[in-house]
Amino acid sequence: MVVFDKPHALTDVPLHYCPGCTHGIVHRLVAEAIDELGIEGRTIGIAPVGCSVMAYNYFNCDMIEAAHGRAPAVATGVKRSDPENNIVFTYQGDGDLASIGMAETVHAAARNENITVIFINNAIYGMTGGQMAPTSLPGQVTQTSPYGRDPKHCGFPVKVCEMLSELDGPEYLERVTVNNVKNVRAAKKAIKKAFQNQIEGKGFSLIEVVSTCPTNWGLTPQAALKWLEDNMLPYYPLGVYKDRSAKEEAK
Amino acid sequence: MADKVLMKGNEAIAEAAILAGCRHYFGYPITPQTEIAAYMAKKMPKIGGTFLQAESEIAAINMVYGVSSTGKRVMTSSSSPGISLKGEGLSYLAGADLPALVVNVQRGGPGLGGIQPSQSDYFQATRGGAHGDFKMIVLAPHSVQEMAELTVKGFDLADKYRMTAMILADGTMGQMMEPVSLDFAASEPVAKPWATTGTKMEREHNIVNSLFLQPDELEKVNFERYERYKVIEENEAMYEEYMMEDAEYCVVAFGIAARVSKNAVAEARKKGIKVGLIRPITLWPFPTAAFAKTMGKIKEYISVELSMGQMIEDVRLATECSAPVTLCNRVGGMIPSPEQVLAAIETAAKNGGAK
Numbered sequence: 001m002v003v004f005d006k007p008h009a010l011t012d013v014p015l016h017y018c019p020g021c022t023h024g025i026v027h028r029l030v031a032e033a034i035d036e037l038g039i040e041g042r043t044i045g046i047a048p049v050g051c052s053v054m055a056y057n058y059f060n061c062d063m064i065e066a067a068h069g070r071a072p073a074v075a076t077g078v079k080r081s082d083p084e085n086n087i088v089f090t091y092q093g094d095g096d097l098a099s100i101g102m103a104e105t106v107h108a109a110a111r112n113e114n115i116t117v118i119f120i121n122n123a124i125y126g127m128t129g130g131q132m133a134p135t136s137l138p139g140q141v142t143q144t145s146p147y148g149r150d151p152k153h154c155g156f157p158v159k160v161c162e163m164l165s166e167l168d169g170p171e172y173l174e175r176v177t178v179n180n181v182k183n184v185r186a187a188k189k190a191i192k193k194a195f196q197n198q199i200e201g202k203g204f205s206l207i208e209v210v211s212t213c214p215t216n217w218g219l220t221p222q223a224a225l226k227w228l229e230d231n232m233l234p235y236y237p238l239g240v241y242k243d244r245s246a247k248e249e250a251k
Numbered sequence: 252m253a254d255k256v257l258m259k260g261n262e263a264i265a266e267a268a269i270l271a272g273c274r275h276y277f278g279y280p281i282t283p284q285t286e287i288a289a290y291m292a293k294k295m296p297k298i299g300g301t302f303l304q305a306e307s308e309i310a311a312i313n314m315v316y317g318v319s320s321t322g323k324r325v326m327t328s329s330s331s332p333g334i335s336l337k338g339e340g341l342s343y344l345a346g347a348d349l350p351a352l353v354v355n356v357q358r359g360g361p362g363l364g365g366i367q368p369s370q371s372d373y374f375q376a377t378r379g380g381a382h383g384d385f386k387m388i389v390l391a392p393h394s395v396q397e398m399a400e401l402t403v404k405g406f407d408l409a410d411k412y413r414m415t416a417m418i419l420a421d422g423t424m425g426q427m428m429e430p431v432s433l434d435f436a437a438s439e440p441v442a443k444p445w446a447t448t449g450t451k452m453e454r455e456h457n458i459v460n461s462l463f464l465q466p467d468e469l470e471k472v473n474f475e476r477y478e479r480y481k482v483i484e485e486n487e488a489m490y491e492e493y494m495m496e497d498a499e500y501c502v503v504a505f506g507i508a509a510r511v512s513k514n515a516v517a518e519a520r521k522k523g524i525k526v527g528l529i530r531p532i533t534l535w536p537f538p539t540a541a542f543a544k545t546m547g548k549i550k551e552y553i554s555v556e557l558s559m560g561q562m563i564e565d566v567r568l569a570t571e572c573s574a575p576v577t578l579c580n581r582v583g584g585m586i587p588s589p590e591q592v593l594a595a596i597e598t599a600a601k602n603g604g605a606k
Contacts, residue, residue: 011456040451040452041450041451041452042449042451044319044320044321044447053462056458057458059456060450060456061449061450061456061457062447062448062449062456063447063456063457063459064316064317064320064447064458064460065347065458065459066316067316067339067343068338069314070309070310070313073305073310073311073314074313074316074317075308075317076314077275077315077316077318077319077320077325078318078321078447080273080275080301080303080314080317080318081301081317081321081323082319082448085449086321086449097566103307103309103310104310104313106306107305107306107310186595194472251388
């Protein structure tokens with residue numbers, strides 16, 4: 001009896017991610033959601049620029065590699081090319097989604113574009129070797145904030161779910177993490193809901209996954225999870241930030 | 252012959268795009284091309300198409316990238332400063348070998364420049380327009396009729412060669428009204444097995460991508476792309492000749508400059524000067540064959556441009572500097588008058604091609 005198997009929506013290509021990086025978990029959760037909803041054949045994924053730039057190699061559905069930050073605009077085009085059939089998701093990091101692609105993110109949300117956005121927030125630019133991200137914490141040491149992020153000099157981190165929740169547009173916004181089994185299960189549920197919303201035509205769903213970057217944080221995988229719990233989660237509280245359908249049903 | 256309708260150049264582009272099967276348009280407001288967006292906004296919802304005003308030029312070109320990835324005909328339009336913003340997307344479209352139609356109704360620059368006609372984006376258009384080695388097919392209409400015809404042609408060429416075709420017009424072309432016939436033959440559908448339309452669980456996944464981390468692979472795709480460009484150079488160059496049979500002097504001009512120059516050439520002929528005109532219709536590929544056959548016969552070429560002299564470099568290359576090439580220009584939104592071009596022709600004739 002098979003008790004654990006690789007989701008069909010994942011290819012056999014070995015992941016290039018660093019040991020302890022949580023991208024692998026999130027890839028798997030996305031693939032499981034695609035499998036369980038039976039949508040692989042009509043799903044088109046948009047990879048970003050950043051550590052997950054080569055996500056197009058890892059998902060079995062059709063994949064598009066977008067320019068840095070532009071995934072929501074590319075996704076808009078793909079979705080609008082066949083809105084009845086195409087299921088479209090973007091998979092983006094914090095630099096991609098919350099810095100260079102902020103305009104594309106905000107406007108896709110404001111339009112309630114019927115897409116699913118998976119947002120990996122690990123508070124650092126991983127692919128380029130550990131520079132300050134829009135979500136780097138005050139005091140966080142990175143290659144480009146070597147004395148710690150000083151809010152007086154370069155401002156404060158961007159809280160994406162909180163910010164987007166002020167818009168009338170988006171359908172669903174939830175922040176999750178994958179630091180332990182319980183939270184992985186909750187993240188899975190959120191990601192699946194984000195795809196389900198799209199199938200039902202409800203609109204823009206964004207799942208922010210608070211993640212680790214052991215390599216660029218300079219920590220072991222285990223210490224990175226501890227750092228996430230001690231520093232990231234207090235600043236980025238988990239929870240549902242917007243669920244329009246639930247709110248409307250409650251009325 | 253179908254009836255002619257009176258249309259603005261910008262509207263002719265929009266209607267021709269719809270006739271060519273384009274059902275997706277993304278744009279951002281900018282003068283002097285806004286009529287294209289307005290026309291699409293009105294028409295697209297009525298024919299089951301998509302018009303979407305993007306949050307920026309950057310977003311618009313990336314929406315184009317998205318639709319093109321799914322194999323459908325798609326376009327955007329803008330004017331000079333907006334095209335600079337689209338540059339990133341143009342490079343990615345080229346790197347991913349995606350077809351698209353992009354319209355640049357040029358205005359004076361650099362910077363915010365002005366809103367009057369210009370041809371000063373010639374280099375940007377014909378040299379690729381952004382980072383990396385790539386080309387776009389650049390089509391330069393000189394009438395409202397051609398605004399329509401070259402739009403259809405642009406879609407066909409873009410699909411055929413999997414690349415961007417750009418309509419390089421100017422503010423005059425966009426704004427002026429002329430009778431136009433929209434009686435076009437239907438385009439041959441092009442198979443796009445590479446498109447990301449969903450696997451339907453029936454094939455391997457398709458990947459639309461411009462990333463090649465292995466240098467030998469990236470070199471290979473660049474060489475392959477340029478092999479394709481060579482085929483285009485050999486087969487797709489278009490130009491018009493006007494009074495060139497016995498010409499000793501040759502005016503070279505495209506777009507609005509060509510219309511002005513035709514008047515000047517006709518006037519010069521009345522004065523007995525043997526002058527003709529070559530009007531490149533494709534700016535890339537530049538119609539070098541039109542110039543090759545003039546070498547040794549022409550004493551001087553005069554490049555008439557609404558720029559500080561950009562096409563003049565291609566004229567020098569195409570004529571292998573076999574005769575002097577001089578510039579007759581206005582910039583900043585100004586247009587050369589027939590008298591100015593006539594004066595340049597008379598000066599050339601007086602010099603007799605002396606270097």
